[in-house]
Amino acid sequence: MRKRLATAAGALLAAAAAVLAAPSPAQAEASAARGFHVTDGRLVDASGKDVVLRGVNHAHAWYPTRTAQALKDIKALGANSVRVVLATGDRWARNDTADVAAIVAQCKQNRLVCVLEAHDTTGYGEQDGAVPLSRAVDYWVSVKDAVKGQEKYVILNIGNEPYGNGDSGVTPWTAGTKDAIGRMRAAGFEHTLMVDAPNWGQDWSFTMRDHAAEVFAADPAKNTVFSIHMYGVFNTADKVRDYLNRFTSQRLPIVVGEFGDMHSDGDPDEAAIMSTARQLRVGYLGWSWSGNGSGVEYLDMATGFDAARLTAWGRRIFSGPDGIQQTAVEAGVFGAGAPAAGSCAVGYRVTDWGTWFNADVTIRNTGTTAVRGWQLAFAFPDGQQLGQTWNATAVQQGSDVRVANESWTETIPAGGTVSFGFNGSSTGTNGVPAAFALNGSTCAKS
Known part of the structure; x- marks a missing residue:
């Protein structure tokens, strides 16, 4: 990133006849x-x-x-x-x-x-x-x-x-x-x-x-x-x-x-x-x-x-x-990061205290190969705001939330699960996200 620049100038590129000595x-x-x-x-x-x-x-x-x-x-x-x-x-x-x-x-x-x-x-x-x-x-x-x-x-x-x-x-x-x-x-x-x-x-x-x-x-x-x-x-x-x-x-x-x-x-x-x-x-x-x-x-x-x-x-x-x-x-x-389409399921369970809530989320790999490294995407339906997260790291933009693994939750074995949780705030209505995507693949809800 720079502090000072001159105005753009220069001649046209010479004909692209330069020989690129290819590797053996x-x-x-x-x-x-x-x-x-x-x-x-x-x-x-x-x-x-x-x-x-x-x-x-x-x-x-x-x-x-x-x-x-x-x-x-x-x-x-x-x-x-x-x-x-x-x-x-x-x-x-x-x-x-x-x-x-x-x-x-x-x-x-x-x-x-x-x-x-x-x-x-x-x-x-x-x-x-x-x-x-x-x-x-x-x-x-x-x-x-x-x-x-x-x-x-x-x-x-x-x-x-x-x-x-x-x-x-x-x-x-x-x-x-x-x-x-x-x-x-x-x-x-x-x-x-x-x-x-x-x-x-x-x-x-x-x-x-x-x-x-x-x-x-x-x-x-x-x-x-x-x-x-x-x-x-x-x-x-x-x-x-x-x-x-x-x-x-x-x-x-x-x-x-x-x-x-x-x-x-x-x-x-x-x-x-x-x-x-x-x-x-x-x-x-x-x-x-x-x-x-x-x-x-x-x-x-x-x-x-x-x-x-x-x-x-x-x-x-x-x-x-x-x-x-x-x-x-x-x-x-x-390595293998993206599950096959339809080979994941997400459980989303909420404990609600009115303006605050806890959510416990479980991701199940229903496929036949392990998922190594994951990102779960979903959207809050009712203006909820993300608070603290555990066993994962998460960021929120508007209603969209993206959650990524920690080192100890990196791998979801074939047929296995990983879980994480977070707390957050709501203004009364606290609906469950309509859809979840794991590394870009849509998951079933469980």
Whole structure:
């Protein structure tokens, strides 16, 4: 997310005749065995299934005590991924190996694809204190033990917005990015790597756009994804569509690594960003869950990290048209998550004290395979308000409620059940929800 931008400029993309040196069959097989990898311009998991990121950013580096609950809430709201801000120790307090390992474990527990990014590179060449990509590579090498063996769950975003504007920020991007990728591979990293554009991530100079094929071909593993940050530069649908189409038409993997619904440098067209991402099956990660300052507090999705107090931006990205709840699909790496249609039943029992009530909910898996990781969706019919929840985590938007498992209630065995409960308030009438959906599949009521 950036502070300063120049006006959009740049020449047309040269003919897409750049040769993308495809990985050998042996390389492709090895990548698939490890985890996430790029195939024919698409990000896929170890089984070869497409992975379309639908998630948000969380500023762990500045709010480490908020992370555990934030990831639960982000998952409960329907996201399949989270981009986590880390610090190398050059500008902000370093997130060490143990801390990074804990984040990876929490992402996995919440069945979220974990995109980890080093933030201290932001605006190098213009921002005081920013460090080059080479320092970010040093950091990843220093915390390698935290991510080694996690290639099925973790994507490494080498450095956030690693170059500012002007020649000092634009000209070195291609060589600097290629060098960083090369060093990561030489150090033994087999993960999918993500690289940010220059111009504070917005690539108004089209440097990344015009040199992406060259950078991709330079990766020995052919496993690099490009990330564009869409703020004020991307203020029209035409600009959004043109930029993303330039990548997908060349079969180059692209994600929108950050975007918002407004910004002081201009008003992004978030509707076009989200609809184009859906049409092209391009991933997006909105900025950001909570904790923004320095005049951009409007980018918070949750007020004060409270999932019950979503902002207009939070409601837009989670439940608006082409939003996370409409388009997110959990990554296949997390195994069987969706029950077959009609293979679940939900019991909902209420103890009512007038204006307060307790609800005990039981989910029964009536199918023949276990459900690992679940989200139950329903709507209150009479304006009830959710209170505390136990054995699950829950969020409410209007009348809609989404409940997700805790680690100890994650698996519903074939023929088995899990239970959770909550309390809430009502204004007198306290009807039972009309329907329940488990991971998108409608359940019977029992």
